[in-house]
Amino acid sequence: MQDxxxxxxxxxxxxxxxxxxxxxxxxxxxxxxxxxxxxxxxHLPGQLHAWVVRSPHAHGVIRKIDTEAARxxxxxxxxxTGADIAEANYKPFTVGIPMKNRDGSxxxxxxxxxxxxxRVRYVGDPVAFVVAETLAQARDAGEAIDLDIEPLPxxxxxEEATMPGAPQLYExxxxxxxxxxxxxxxxAIEAAFASAAHVTKLDIENTRVAVxxxxxxxxxxxxxxxxxxxxxxxxxxxxxxxxxxxxxxxxVPAEKVRILTGxxxxxxxxxxxxxxxxxxxxxxxxxxxxxxRWLDERSSSFLSDSHGRAQQIHAELALDKDGKFLAAxxxxxxxxxxxxxxxxxxxxxxxxxxxxPSVYRTPLIGVDIKCVVTNTTLMGAYRGAGRPEANYFxxxxxxxxxxxxxxxxxxxxxxxxxxxxxLPFAAxxxxxxxxxxxxxxxxxxxxxxxxxxFAKRKREAKKNGKLRxxxxxxxxxxxxxxxxxxxxxxxxxxxxxxxxTGTLDYGQGHATPFAxxxxxRLGVPFDAIRLQQNDSDLVRTGNGTGGSxxxxxxxxxxxxxxxxxxxxxxxxxxxxxxxxxxxxxFEDGRFTxxxxxxxxxIMELSQRLRDGKLPEGAPETLDVDHASEGPPSTFPxxxxxxxxxxxxxxxxxxxxxxxxxxxxxxxxxxxIVAGQLHGGVAQGIGQALMEKVSxxxxxxxxxxxxxxxxLPRAGDIPPMAIGDHPSPATTNPLGTKGxxxxxxxxxxxxxxxxxxxxxxxxxxxxxxMPLTSERIWRxxxxxxxxKVA
Numbered sequence: 001m002q003d004x005x006x007x008x009x010x011x012x013x014x015x016x017x018x019x020x021x022x023x024x025x026x027x028x029x030x031x032x033x034x035x036x037x038x039x040x041x042x043h044l045p046g047q048l049h050a051w052v053v054r055s056p057h058a059h060g061v062i063r064k065i066d067t068e069a070a071r072x073x074x075x076x077x078x079x080x081t082g083a084d085i086a087e088a089n090y091k092p093f094t095v096g097i098p099m100k101n102r103d104g105s106x107x108x109x110x111x112x113x114x115x116x117x118x119r120v121r122y123v124g125d126p127v128a129f130v131v132a133e134t135l136a137q138a139r140d141a142g143e144a145i146d147l148d149i150e151p152l153p154x155x156x157x158x159e160e161a162t163m164p165g166a167p168q169l170y171e172x173x174x175x176x177x178x179x180x181x182x183x184x185x186x187x188a189i190e191a192a193f194a195s196a197a198h199v200t201k202l203d204i205e206n207t208r209v210a211v212x213x214x215x216x217x218x219x220x221x222x223x224x225x226x227x228x229x230x231x232x233x234x235x236x237x238x239x240x241x242x243x244x245x246x247x248x249x250x251x252v253p254a255e256k257v258r259i260l261t262g263x264x265x266x267x268x269x270x271x272x273x274x275x276x277x278x279x280x281x282x283x284x285x286x287x288x289x290x291x292x293r294w295l296d297e298r299s300s301s302f303l304s305d306s307h308g309r310a311q312q313i314h315a316e317l318a319l320d321k322d323g324k325f326l327a328a329x330x331x332x333x334x335x336x337x338x339x340x341x342x343x344x345x346x347x348x349x350x351x352x353x354x355x356x357p358s359v360y361r362t363p364l365i366g367v368d369i370k371c372v373v374t375n376t377t378l379m380g381a382y383r384g385a386g387r388p389e390a391n392y393f394x395x396x397x398x399x400x401x402x403x404x405x406x407x408x409x410x411x412x413x414x415x416x417x418x419x420x421x422x423l424p425f426a427a428x429x430x431x432x433x434x435x436x437x438x439x440x441x442x443x444x445x446x447x448x449x450x451x452x453x454f455a456k457r458k459r460e461a462k463k464n465g466k467l468r469x470x471x472x473x474x475x476x477x478x479x480x481x482x483x484x485x486x487x488x489x490x491x492x493x494x495x496x497x498x499x500x501t502g503t504l505d506y507g508q509g510h511a512t513p514f515a516x517x518x519x520x521r522l523g524v525p526f527d528a529i530r531l532q533q534n535d536s537d538l539v540r541t542g543n544g545t546g547g548s549x550x551x552x553x554x555x556x557x558x559x560x561x562x563x564x565x566x567x568x569x570x571x572x573x574x575x576x577x578x579x580x581x582x583x584x585x586f587e588d589g590r591f592t593x594x595x596x597x598x599x600x601x602i603m604e605l606s607q608r609l610r611d612g613k614l615p616e617g618a619p620e621t622l623d624v625d626h627a628s629e630g631p632p633s634t635f636p637x638x639x640x641x642x643x644x645x646x647x648x649x650x651x652x653x654x655x656x657x658x659x660x661x662x663x664x665x666x667x668x669x670x671x672i673v674a675g676q677l678h679g680g681v682a683q684g685i686g687q688a689l690m691e692k693v694s695x696x697x698x699x700x701x702x703x704x705x706x707x708x709x710x711l712p713r714a715g716d717i718p719p720m721a722i723g724d725h726p727s728p729a730t731t732n733p734l735g736t737k738g739x740x741x742x743x744x745x746x747x748x749x750x751x752x753x754x755x756x757x758x759x760x761x762x763x764x765x766x767x768x769m770p771l772t773s774e775r776i777w778r779x780x781x782x783x784x785x786x787k788v789a
Contacts, residue, residue, distance in 0.1 A: 002054040002622045015374050016338050017519050017526035019780050024672035026511040026531075027263075033194055036263040039218045039235055044291035047220070048077055050284065051138035052277060052294070053128035053145050054303065055120035058154035058375040058699020061168060062118055064130055066146035073144060075137035077288055080129045080280065082117035082295070087737035090114060090279055093341040102182035102368075106174045110373060112339040114249075114279040120149060121169055121338035122375050124303025129280040131292055141521055154375035154699030157314050161372045169338065169373045177370045178340055181349035184329065184366035184428075186255025192327035192364050196318035200401035205768040206389050207692040208310035208335065209686075210709060211382060215265025221281035222291040230257045230282045235264040237272035238504045238544020239536040240486075245274045250282065259536040264506035268683075269381030271506065272546060277304075286296065288529035292466065307693055307716040308382020311348060311369070311389060317397040323407045325416050328356060329366035330393055336371050337378035344379045347369045351478075354678045355745075357427045357635055357743045358476045359438040359637055360416040365428045376700040377486055379545065381681055383740040384477070388748050395749030399756070400469065410446070411470060414439065417474075431478055433635050435727040441661050442474060442639045448723050449641035449659035457643070467646040468656075469758025473750035476637040479738045482549025482630035486539060488623045489518070489556025491606035497524050500532040501557055502542010503550040508676065508740060510550060511666040517555055517734065520560035521588020522602055542626050546637060548738030551668055553727075557628035559733045564624040565602075573600055574617035633734035636739060638662035640681075642754040646787035651777030653755065655685065655716075660746060661723040665737035671738050680743015681720065687744075688751040690770050710770075759783070 017023055022347035030036055067079045072307040092111035099107045106527040116127050128145050160166055161176040169176055193199055219234040230250060236242045239259040247254040264271065273620075277294055285292045294302065313332040321325055334348025353367035364705040417438045418425050422471070425433045454470050461468035488500035499514050515529035532538055543553070566586050573591035574581040583594045592599035606622045608614060643657035643703035660677065667673050694702050728735025748769075755771050756764060762783025767775060 016405050017249050017516055018764050019520050019666065019668050021516065021630070021669065023512050023516060023578065023669055025509040025672065026507065026515065026624070031263065038215055038263050038265060039220060039233055040295055042220050042262065043222060044222060045576060046291050047291040048131045048133060048288065049135040049138050050281060050292050050294040051130045051135065051142040052143045052300070053124050053126040053130065053202070054300065055123060055127055055149060057149050057151050058122055058123050059152040059435055060120050060128065060149040060623050061152065062120060062149055064148040066148070067128065070130065070144040073137065073141045075133035076141045078128065078131045078284055079141065080284065082113060082115035083116045083279065085283060086113065086117055088283060089251060091171065091251050093274065093339065094248065095340050095342070095345060096245070096576055097343055097346060098179070099179055099782055101180045107179040107345060110178065110275070110339045112341060114276040118181065121568070123699060124300065125338065126276050131284045138513060156374050156376050156695040156699055158335040158372040158374055160372050162333070162370060163223045163308040167375070168373065170193045173373060175374045178336060178373050179345050179349065179371035179720035181367065181371060182368050184355045184364065186366060189327050189329055189364045189366040192315070193318045193672060194294060196326050197321040198401065198405050199396055200317045200404055202315045202396055202400055204313045204315055204396060206309045206311040206313060206392065207687060207691070207769045208692050209308050209691045209709030210302055210381060210703070211268050211270040211305055211308060212301070212709070212711060213270060216296040216298060217271065217305060218295040219278055219281055220291060220293045221278070221285040223282065223286040224291070226759070228256060230286070230735070232278060232282060233260045233262070233269050234278065234505065235267065236261045236504060237267050237506055237546055238502055238542060239534060240502045240539045240542045241544045242274065243536040246278060249274060249279055256774065257536070261504060261534045267506045268383040269308065269385060269546065272544060273306050273380050275425060302709065303377060303701065304379025307337065307377050308380065309389065309687070310379055313393060315393045317401050319401055319405065323405060323412050323415050325360055325362045327364035327366070328362050328394065328397065330356065331368040334371045335371050335376065335379060336373050337376045338373060339378045340373070342377060342382055342784065345388035347381055347389070348379070352390045353430045354431060354478045355387045355476070356394055357420055357429050358391055359436070359474045361418050362428055363400060365751035376695060383680065384744045385547065385779050387477040387624055387741055388684065388744040391745045392748040395473040395753060399753045403765070404658055413442065413474060417442070423607045429478070434730045435665070436635060436637055436663055437725060437727050438474060438637060441637065441663055441725045444640035444723055444725050445472065445641050445659055445661040448661065448721050449657065451641060454643070461645055467648055467758040468643065469754045469756070469759070470641065470643045471748060471750050471753030471757055472639065472641050473753060474637070474639045475742070476635055477548065477741060477745050479552070479634045479636065480549040482632050483543040484541050485553040485557045485628045485630050486542045487554065487561035487626045487628055489561045493610060494527045494694070495603065496530050498532050499540055499558060501541050501554040501595065502533070503545045503554045504533045506545065508545065508550065511555070513551055513672060514554060514558060516668055517558050518562060523558060524602060536750060548740045552634055552732050552734070552736045552738055553630050555668070555734045555736055556631050556732045557626065560628050561624045561626040564626055565622050568619045568624070569602060569605055570615060572605055572619045572622070575606070575615050576600065586645040634665065634729045634731065634737040634753060636662065636737040636742050637663050638742060638746055640750040642750040644751070644754045644758055646758050646776060648780050651773035651780065653689065653771065653773060653776060655718040655751065658718045659721040661725050662742060663727050663737065663738070664739045664742070665726055665727055667724065667726065668734070668736065675723060676739050677743045678720060680741060681747045682712055682717050682743070684718060684744040684747025685751055688771060689716070690772060692770050722766040763787070
């Protein structure tokens, strides 16, 4: 008779690696020591190299592309222009979401092709594709191609593009307005503003930023003639969804495309777009019968990678005599760039409105934003994708309204917070907040920032000839909506356990928290758990990483899959130990006959099933291939406090104190969450103080390298005091809320408001980003001149 007595206590291991523990990331040893495998590290036998020829004009008619001389150059295997690619009947690049105009009509698609045939619409528009033995030969041939492009007038400002007489990018898009987005009850909002005791108005520029990820875009394409399949090794944010998109562009079934993704050096939304270069690479690989490799250069990345933000907004807040919010509305323009692809209108319009109410009882909101095509690089999602923008607009309005009404800024916020007793709360944005303690988060942020002693610090700064300002800003994000997510659990022959899921780690550190969830649920050894996200042949479904959804969506899928594993395990254990399935209990990784000491460990059980040592009718494995329907949006929120010091003689600014208290619901790994928060705050500081993509009057970019485009360095980022005040979400089994975009959502307004506060002695009430030293110095000089006048 087999012995099932003995018990191995897994509780100590689960305490060490379970949910809530600051476990070190599994992948750090690999990445920090330079052992990662990025796309540029990959090579295939016989591979060729590609070079993209781009338009030097922002707008123009293609008269001729002469490739004759280039084709005769050494090492050249092929050159393709738009006319060549058009013959393959690939599908155009379009918007993947069904957004509608205010009149109910669909948005106007730009139907971008992989290479332009008739007209170019921004500097960097791809017009030819060269493949040669070496990269140098491909580049030389590309530079030998003679482009005859007749320049046309260009427009880079979204607002100016809608004006009479502005250059028109497309005949079928009147006034360059591809989407006239409206949300809200216009009559009710107008009535609220008409009855208001006070209305605050602000014109705000949400500056265009470049993504500049650590790793430029790159790809290695091949074509398998035996299977008639396209294979693309490329950094993405999710292989399953990107395979479907790429297959649609190639006009083939999804099973004819395979996407492989290795380590990814950052993305922030940018690498989740299907780009023309990928179609060209696969086309060339198929025609030439050889792998084709392409690596973007940083200078062309500034031109060809999708940009972020780029809005010109008029924001308004209506208040009653006591400072209670009656309505908020934003109107203005979103700059789509020359082409609309992916989800590009979403951050500029719908997401802005969805996140505008934030943590406040705002009965009515209105959004009226024209999404406009211009002669600039295409727009895409950028960390937060509408969430930081909306919170920025609201927090700027609140500070301004408080000053105009003579109400303390903290008091005005307190009067309008949604109270815990009002939850669940149906926000005017159309979503329902399920959980949160916004006042509690706020109070804790004030405490850890030592806000009460700011006046003393301000006096001390003044003695040293410095200006000091402070700002307190709350935020709330509406994370990505529900979508299917894979939760596959496989017990491998070598004693490891593989989680397969459709999100993808491009820097966040998924392997560790996902393993923590599975280890706690099933009691399997933490170190034995592996993560698979990188091969579309293995990841059958999933919506990728984005919108702060990963731990919530994949977490729910893993939890549901774990329950299915336990159910199979109870059935198998009952067969093995000759007991009723109803008598089998599961705890700490062991299946036990209730009321006895007879039990079996889950890892041993999985091996016995694999060895075929169970009676007929027992499960063959504990493996589960499960797809979750996906949880609804969650609502991470928090309160940031920024304190700045300015030298009035030079405008040089330092962020001297920074604090943040956040509600991320259940925190699976606090170490990873802190890292995500730090990174998001750094990106917010970058946009607030130094980042801006600029164009001249002809549409030429003047921020095309790190000589022209500033990024924050370590010395620009202050030490951060971080606190947590969690209210677990009620809409997913882990209670998580997501954290990846929260740093940006909280830092933009907080840093800008702190600078405006520091400059208030000079009569400054508003400054647009980026708040460079020069811009601050000029504001001070203007304030001095106004006082003298």
